[in-house]
Amino acid sequence: xxxxxxxxxxxxxxxxxxxxxxxxxxxxxxxxxxxxxxxxxxxxxxxxxxxxxxxxxxxxxxxxxxxxxxxxxxxxxxxxxxxxxxxxxxxxxxxxxxxxxxxxxxxxxxxxxxxxxxxxxxxxxxxxxxxxxxxxxxxxxxxxxxxxxxxxxxxxxxxxxxxxxxxxxxxxxxxxxxxxxxxxxxxxxxxxxxxxxxxxxxxxxxxxxxxxxxxxxxxxxxxxxxxxxxxxxxxxxxxxxxxxxxxxxxxxxxxxxxxxxxxxxxxxxxxxxxxxxxxxxxxxxxxxxxxxxxxxxxxxxxxxxxxxxxxxxxxxxxxxxxxxxxxxxxxxxxxxxxxxxxxxxxxxxxxxxxxxxxxxxxxxxxxxxxxxxxxxxxxxxxxxxxxxxxxxxxxxxxxxxxxxxxxxxxxxxxxxxxxxxxxxxxxxxxxxxxxxxxxxxxxxxxxxxxx
Amino acid sequence: xxxxxxxxxxxxxxxxxxxxxxxxxxxxxxxxxxxxxxxxxxxxxxxxxxxxxxxxxxxxxxxxxxxxxxxxxxxxxxxxxxxxxxxxxxxxxxxxxxxxxxxxxxxxxxxxxxxxxxxxxxxxxxxxxxxxxxxxxxxxxxxxxxxxxxxxxxxxxxxxxxxxxxxxxxxxxxxxxxxxxxxxxxxxxxxxxxxxxxxxxxxxxxxxxxxxxxxxxxxxxxxxxxxxxxxxxxxxxxxxxxxxxxxxxxxxxxxxxxxxxxxxxxxxxxxxxxxxxxxxxxxxxxxxxxxxxxxxxxxxxxxxxxxxxxxxxxxxxxxxxxxxxxxxxxxxxxxxxxxxxxxxxxxxxxxxxxxxxxxxxxxxxxxxxxxxxxxxxxxxxxxxxxxxxxxxxxxxxxxxxxxxxxxxxxxxxxxxxxxxxxxxxxxxxxxxxxxxxxxxxxxxxxxxxxxxxxxxx
Numbered sequence: 001x002x003x004x005x006x007x008x009x010x011x012x013x014x015x016x017x018x019x020x021x022x023x024x025x026x027x028x029x030x031x032x033x034x035x036x037x038x039x040x041x042x043x044x045x046x047x048x049x050x051x052x053x054x055x056x057x058x059x060x061x062x063x064x065x066x067x068x069x070x071x072x073x074x075x076x077x078x079x080x081x082x083x084x085x086x087x088x089x090x091x092x093x094x095x096x097x098x099x100x101x102x103x104x105x106x107x108x109x110x111x112x113x114x115x116x117x118x119x120x121x122x123x124x125x126x127x128x129x130x131x132x133x134x135x136x137x138x139x140x141x142x143x144x145x146x147x148x149x150x151x152x153x154x155x156x157x158x159x160x161x162x163x164x165x166x167x168x169x170x171x172x173x174x175x176x177x178x179x180x181x182x183x184x185x186x187x188x189x190x191x192x193x194x195x196x197x198x199x200x201x202x203x204x205x206x207x208x209x210x211x212x213x214x215x216x217x218x219x220x221x222x223x224x225x226x227x228x229x230x231x232x233x234x235x236x237x238x239x240x241x242x243x244x245x246x247x248x249x250x251x252x253x254x255x256x257x258x259x260x261x262x263x264x265x266x267x268x269x270x271x272x273x274x275x276x277x278x279x280x281x282x283x284x285x286x287x288x289x290x291x292x293x294x295x296x297x298x299x300x301x302x303x304x305x306x307x308x309x310x311x312x313x314x315x316x317x318x319x320x321x322x323x324x325x326x327x328x329x330x331x332x333x334x335x336x337x338x339x340x341x342x343x344x345x346x347x348x349x350x351x352x353x354x355x356x357x358x359x360x361x362x363x364x365x366x367x368x369x370x371x372x373x374x375x376x377x378x379x380x381x382x383x384x385x386x387x388x389x390x391x392x393x394x395x396x397x398x399x400x401x402x403x404x405x406x407x408x409x410x411x412x413x414x415x416x417x418x419x420x421x422x423x424x425x426x427x428x429x430x431x432x433x434x435x436x437x438x439x440x441x442x443x444x445x446x447x448x449x450x451x
Numbered sequence: 452x453x454x455x456x457x458x459x460x461x462x463x464x465x466x467x468x469x470x471x472x473x474x475x476x477x478x479x480x481x482x483x484x485x486x487x488x489x490x491x492x493x494x495x496x497x498x499x500x501x502x503x504x505x506x507x508x509x510x511x512x513x514x515x516x517x518x519x520x521x522x523x524x525x526x527x528x529x530x531x532x533x534x535x536x537x538x539x540x541x542x543x544x545x546x547x548x549x550x551x552x553x554x555x556x557x558x559x560x561x562x563x564x565x566x567x568x569x570x571x572x573x574x575x576x577x578x579x580x581x582x583x584x585x586x587x588x589x590x591x592x593x594x595x596x597x598x599x600x601x602x603x604x605x606x607x608x609x610x611x612x613x614x615x616x617x618x619x620x621x622x623x624x625x626x627x628x629x630x631x632x633x634x635x636x637x638x639x640x641x642x643x644x645x646x647x648x649x650x651x652x653x654x655x656x657x658x659x660x661x662x663x664x665x666x667x668x669x670x671x672x673x674x675x676x677x678x679x680x681x682x683x684x685x686x687x688x689x690x691x692x693x694x695x696x697x698x699x700x701x702x703x704x705x706x707x708x709x710x711x712x713x714x715x716x717x718x719x720x721x722x723x724x725x726x727x728x729x730x731x732x733x734x735x736x737x738x739x740x741x742x743x744x745x746x747x748x749x750x751x752x753x754x755x756x757x758x759x760x761x762x763x764x765x766x767x768x769x770x771x772x773x774x775x776x777x778x779x780x781x782x783x784x785x786x787x788x789x790x791x792x793x794x795x796x797x798x799x800x801x802x803x804x805x806x807x808x809x810x811x812x813x814x815x816x817x818x819x820x821x822x823x824x825x826x827x828x829x830x831x832x833x834x835x836x837x838x839x840x841x842x843x844x845x846x847x848x849x850x851x852x853x854x855x856x857x858x859x860x861x862x863x864x865x866x867x868x869x870x871x872x873x874x875x876x877x878x879x880x881x882x883x884x885x886x887x888x889x890x891x892x893x894x895x896x897x898x899x900x901x902x903x904x905x906x907x908x
Contacts, residue, residue, distance in 0.1 A: 005561075007561055008540070008557035008558035008561055008563060009509065009538050009539065009540060009541070009558035009559075009562055010514065010517070010538070010539045010540075010541040010556050011536055011537070011562075012521060012536055012537050013514050013517060013518045013521070013537065013539060013541070015511060015514060015518070016514070016515065016518050016519070017515030019515070020515075035484060038489065038577070038608075038609075039492075039493075039577055039607075039608030039609045040480075040487055040489055040491045040608070040612075041490040041491025041492075041493055041494050041516070041608040042482050042491075042515065043486075043487075043513065044487070044488065044490040044491070044494070044517070044847070045490060045494070045516070045519035045520070046487060046515075047847055048519070048846050048847055051846055051847055051849070051850055055849075055850060055853075056850050056854075057851055057854055058825050058850075059486050059826075060486065061483075061484045061485070061486045062481070062483070062484075062486075062487065063483045063484065064480060064481045064482065064483045064485075064487070065577075065609035066480050066610075066611075067607070067609060067610050067611075069609065070577075070580075070581065070609050072609075077483045077484070080460075080482075080483045080484060081483035081484030082484060083484065084458050084460065084482060084483060084484030084485055085484040085486075087456075087458060088458065088485075088486070088826075088828050089483075089828075099515045099577075100512070100515075100542075100577060100578045101577040101578055101581070101608070101609060103577045104547060104577075104581050104582065105581060108520060134513075134544070135513035135514060135515045136513040136542050136543050136544050136546070136547050136578075137543075137544050139514075203854075205852055205854070205856060205895050207856065207896040208690045208831075208835060208854070208855060208856075209827065209831030209832075209835070209851060209854050209855055210854070211827070211828060213453070232685075259853040262720060265849065325597055330786070341543075351758075363698075373669050389521075419607055426715065433745055444886075
């Protein structure tokens with residue numbers, strides 16, 4: 001059967017460009033700033049977009065291309081930009097992310113950095129790390145993974161082997177990162193979480209303006225990632241490409257555990273098991289209790305969620321883990337959508353969800369919100385779960401939206417949304433159940449005041 | 452406190468009144484690595500054309516530019532809302548290698564069939580020029596096939612500053628102006644240029660002029676319609692509100708259609724009042740317009756004065772810092788803040804020109820910092836030094852104010868509350884009041900020792 005011609009345009013993208021992911025990853029390094037090698041707008045748009053979610057200052061420099069630069073190359077302007085950035089910020093590290101413009105004119109940012117280091121030798125330069133993020137290749141999630149890998153490749157150095165754990169968590173919220181750190185600490189582990197923007201993108205009051213916000217993974221810790229006992233890498237999609245964890249395994253023989261984003265009981269159990277192995281001790285009582293409470297709440301709420309269809313959208317990692325979580329509590333992730341290029345999502349979902357075919361799950365790869373809207377209209381899920389960009393569909397089709405992931409532009413506290421581990425899953429579960437109850441309550445003719 | 456060392460490339464762009472010799476170097480591209488608050492050429496054209504609600508706005512390039520500008524303006528529409536979608540050709544590596552013109556043609560063609568817009572704007576972003584797509588040819592072909600104007604907006608981000616984007620937008624609008632029927636346009640008719648109907652501001656202003664007996668022929672581009680733009684050459688006068696973006700279009704229309712223009716501002720009581728009387732003065736042949744303008748001013752002032760005075764009492768003596776897009780707006784804001792008894796200690800803009808900064812210099816008090824194309828370091832430093840109580844700016848400036856521990860008022864294009872006109876002045880005062888007077892600042896340690904380690908509250 002001949003289907004309708006596929007749309008050539010994207011209408012309301014369900015993805016962002018790769019430099020944004022790199023900016024986020026670099027925010028997780030202590031004393032780091034980032035410069036985007038391209039037009040001034042790229043840096044400003046990305047800042048604006050991220051500031052609206054994190055509600056924190058987010059200084060990103062640009063090499064501010066002009067027409068001349070586009071013709072003659074960006075070597076001079078990038079070097080000048082680095083000089084100025086060093087003068088103003090005195091950073092420990094500068095992340096240099098390319099854009100579609102500098103990539104297309106064929107600027108070799110790696111060579112420029114090499115020349116720059118040579119020219120400024122002996123001046124006590126910060127660490128310079130280049131990541132290639134042409135916007136026409138992949139999405140913000142790819143930019144994030146690349147920046148993490150490039151940083152580890154640049155910094156990891158062989159030293160004395162130790163028993164520490166590298167945790168590469170992927171694109172989680174600052175709240176999630178804090179929960180992971182706390183857990184590693186309760187286990188008594190020596191660990192390196194990277195990136196760690198739990199403080200830099202969700203800080204307290206400073207009493208002034210900090211050009212380099214406190215927090216982030218220290219450089220020494222990144223150097224030491226080569227000597228860890230194991231790397232725990234979260235996120236299913238990361239397992240498919242080149243990752244920091246794979247690099248450390250190949251170059252330094254650091255064991256690697258690739259786990260899904262720990263949302264729900266089963267996925268968190270896997271994470272806890274890895275921590276148990278690494279710490280050589282059993283899961284602390286605290287987490288057994290949290291696990292118990294989570295399962296107890298599943299029981300209390302099971303009727304309200306069982307068989308309920310949901311639409312999930314966002315980054316592949318989040319969508320896959322969220323869908324597995326919904327499956328665990330008896331909901332049906334009927335629409336699973338990501339803006340990431342086609343090829344991975346369906347396979348990852350098949351692995352994550354038993355009876356995948358029986359569940360009649362519509363998988364939308366390379367999707368925009370127009371495509372998602374069509375699917376949601378057809379399948380009529382009772383709830384939508386994803387970024388605040390789903391709001392338009394939610395409003396139009398009158399389907400409640402549980403905001404999570406990135407970005408959340410229309411609510412306070414986007415940085416403090418919890419998704420992972422028993423505690424975060426608990427909050428997520430309560431939010432989903434309550435959203436369904438709220439919807440039922442508001443749409444009931446008489447209203448009700450008991451569950 | 453040690454004096455802030457301004458980056459070499461920026462030395463001519465910061466000025467302290469009463470201290471330095473005034474020779475502000477503006478209109479230049481941002482210094483590399485300076486962490487400018489500015490965007491790019493694409494941003495300039497996108498913000499101006501965005502409020503044309505019945506047009507298709509298709510961003511030709513990789514996904515970022517379209518994604519970051521999806522529905523970011525607070526421009527309201529009384530009808531169609533095609534503009535609130537974000538359309539992109541989402542170029543991939545293969546398109547960059549083999550060219551994206553074919554994809555553009557297909558994308559635009561499908562979207563026009565689906566959304567049936569009155570016109571289509573194709574924004575050519577950074578890499579489109581580089582890979583050599585013949586966008587003009589695609590536009591021409593589509594215009595003929597679809598029988599609507601399809602216009603290439605030349606907005607490669609690197610081809611200048613945001614101002615060049617304004618210019619590209621003006622050129623695009625100028626292609627539409629003059630193509631409609633003007634036989635039915637009333638004699639006392641004006642176009643308002645550079646009023647974008649943020650939070651419904653154009654409707655407030657239109658109401659004033661209507662009450663004066665003046666017909667608003669087209670608002671360019673607030674609550675904009677392609678048909679209005681086509682008939683814009685039928686007005687007797689162009690009233691330019693956002694001077695930075697629209698003076699160029701006013702000049703084109705003066706040259707081509709002999710329509711004179713005046714510069715006005717709708718922010719603050721003085722400027723709003725002048726904006727009404729200046730239009731009345733233009734139509735001096737009909738003195739009734741002037742009379743009715745007087746009535747509008749009186750009625751509106753009577754309505755807001757009691758509230759305004761209450762705010763003034765609380766805000767008197769407080770200090771404000773401004774960092775806005777165009778410098779002409781800063782000028783109005785300073786006057787508006789004076790009405791509230793407030794002093795302005797810093798006034799800056801992203802895109803001011805020499806004239807604007809001259810005006811700013813005249814109106815500012817000694818000691819005030821005047822700054823072009825600032826960055827977070829400069830802003831935070833001067834705001835701290837000058838002990839401002841509130842910063843007026845946009846989204847990117849908000850966390851700077853909050854981290855320093857002072858109030859913030861959003862005067863950017865995302866605002867949800869109308870700040871123009873008389874009612875807008877009352878809203879503005881209310882906004883400033885509700886931030887500056889909040890008890891939260893008592894919990895925050897406001898520190899004057901910038902950049903040094905300090906104890907936490």
